[in-house]
Amino acid sequence: METAAAKGPVDLDFAGIEAASGRRVGAMAAGLVGSEILKIAAEIRALSAGGMDVCNLTVGDFGPSEFRVPKGLEQAIGEALARGETNYPPSDGMPGLRQAVADFYARSLGLRFPVQSILVTGGARPAIYGAYRAVVDPGDTVVYPVPSWNNSHYCHLAGARGVAVPCGPANRFLPSARDLAGALRGARLLALNSPLNPSGTAFSAEALGEICDLVLEENARRGPGERPLFVLYDQVYWMLTFGSTRHVEPVGLRPAMAPYTIFVDGISKPFAATGLRVGWAAAAPDLISRMSQLLGHVGAWAPRPEQVATAAFLADEAGVAAYRREMSAGLAVRLDALYAGFVRLKSEGHPVEALDPAGAIYLTVRLDLIGRVAPDKTALRTNEDIRLFLLREAGLAAVPFQAFGVPDDTGWFRLSVGAVSPAAIERMLPRLRAALESLRG
Numbered sequence: 001m002e003t004a005a006a007k008g009p010v011d012l013d014f015a016g017i018e019a020a021s022g023r024r025v026g027a028m029a030a031g032l033v034g035s036e037i038l039k040i041a042a043e044i045r046a047l048s049a050g051g052m053d054v055c056n057l058t059v060g061d062f063g064p065s066e067f068r069v070p071k072g073l074e075q076a077i078g079e080a081l082a083r084g085e086t087n088y089p090p091s092d093g094m095p096g097l098r099q100a101v102a103d104f105y106a107r108s109l110g111l112r113f114p115v116q117s118i119l120v121t122g123g124a125r126p127a128i129y130g131a132y133r134a135v136v137d138p139g140d141t142v143v144y145p146v147p148s149w150n151n152s153h154y155c156h157l158a159g160a161r162g163v164a165v166p167c168g169p170a171n172r173f174l175p176s177a178r179d180l181a182g183a184l185r186g187a188r189l190l191a192l193n194s195p196l197n198p199s200g201t202a203f204s205a206e207a208l209g210e211i212c213d214l215v216l217e218e219n220a221r222r223g224p225g226e227r228p229l230f231v232l233y234d235q236v237y238w239m240l241t242f243g244s245t246r247h248v249e250p251v252g253l254r255p256a257m258a259p260y261t262i263f264v265d266g267i268s269k270p271f272a273a274t275g276l277r278v279g280w281a282a283a284a285p286d287l288i289s290r291m292s293q294l295l296g297h298v299g300a301w302a303p304r305p306e307q308v309a310t311a312a313f314l315a316d317e318a319g320v321a322a323y324r325r326e327m328s329a330g331l332a333v334r335l336d337a338l339y340a341g342f343v344r345l346k347s348e349g350h351p352v353e354a355l356d357p358a359g360a361i362y363l364t365v366r367l368d369l370i371g372r373v374a375p376d377k378t379a380l381r382t383n384e385d386i387r388l389f390l391l392r393e394a395g396l397a398a399v400p401f402q403a404f405g406v407p408d409d410t411g412w413f414r415l416s417v418g419a420v421s422p423a424a425i426e427r428m429l430p431r432l433r434a435a436l437e438s439l440r441g
Contacts (some may be wrong), residue, residue: 052396088301105282270324
């Protein structure tokens with residue numbers, strides 16, 4: 001009998017199934033919303049490919065032409081491949097990398113974790129997912145501030161009841177103990193991130209310490225048979241802080257938080273290594289054990305050569321320190337140029353503002369343009385209208401805060417600088433001024 005392959009490729013017919021797709025998948029998948037940021041980024045790539053000069057400040061990534069991974073890390077990956085380090089790694093991570101992370105935290109953060117407390121994952125996202133699935137049951141309450149990155153989606157994946165706590169510019173978009181106090185009673189997980197994506201702002205020791213006190217009080221209130229309230233502390237940007245900002249974390253401020261804190265971290269952001277997919281979680285060994293078993297079934301481990309290379313690089317104290325200085329300086333040039341540009345525009349009377357950058361790769365700006373009318377007579381009624389106006393008239397690609405859970409059209413946007421040159425920013429700012437001057441109303 002002649003096979004289909006022998007006859008040549010067959011065009012497969014999937015016509016008509018799109019309308020029925022909601023009935024073909026499970027309820028969780030049917031209700032899942034895709035990444036708003038990645039959707040915008042795909043739009044920008046298409047415009048750039050068509051020749052438009054776009055200052056792309058959308059995805060929280062790094063352009064290799066602007067920020068290369070550390071040479072020591074790059075060389076160590078090649079050496080690991082040459083040695084044949086291409087088979088499966090252990091599902092909880094290469095022992096050398098787990099120890100290297102523990103040693104790195106002891107040196108850099110003053111936290112001495114046992115190696116059993118470290119779980120290596122394929123980037124930080126699986127660590128976040130593993131934390132949600134390990135401690136959150138369907139129907140449990142997860143508290144998180146907005147704006148914040150993807151917590152609403154992780155709540156959906158876990159079947160959790162998400163409680164979003166709105167945060168505004170008065171507190172630099174970070175939650176205070178007062179903001180959270182009414183939401184933590186009976187909750188299972190509090191998700192925090194500092195420096196914060198999207199705002200590029202960071203907790204002070206006082207503010208985070210007060211939140212930790214709330215968590216400790218809530219856990220002390222619970223009976224011996226009750227499961228505790230955990231804190232997921234995403235500190236993937238902690239090595240990227242600017243000026244007088246100093247990174248703080250729960251256990252260093254309140255050692256009693258150790259049983260309740262799940263750290264999430266990785267090399268993606270501090271070492272411009274987003275595509276290498278090496279992340280980790282650090283927590284009490286009983287949690288790490290369950291997260292490891294869960295993610296082992298998913299196969300969410302980092303590639304073996306990258307793990308071996310990361311272990312070697314983290315042990316190179318001088319190399320890490322030198323790269324951190326280089327990376328921070330490059331980001332500061334871009335963030336400072338953007339911030340100064342918005343300050344100038346505001347001083348000229350334009351309805352814009354910006355928060356001075358404290359950490360991460362982001363600048364938070366507000367373009368208060370609701371109610372204005374563009375030259376083509378388009379009325380700007382929503383953040384999406386503003387986004388499209390900025391893209392069309394100024395070649396400025398930005399992400400509105402709706403992508404981070406903020407429901408209102410307040411004019412706040414995230415600008416990400418990891419993939420743009422200082423020259424691209426300088427070319428964009430005059431276009432932005434001209435676009436603002438063109439508005440009526």
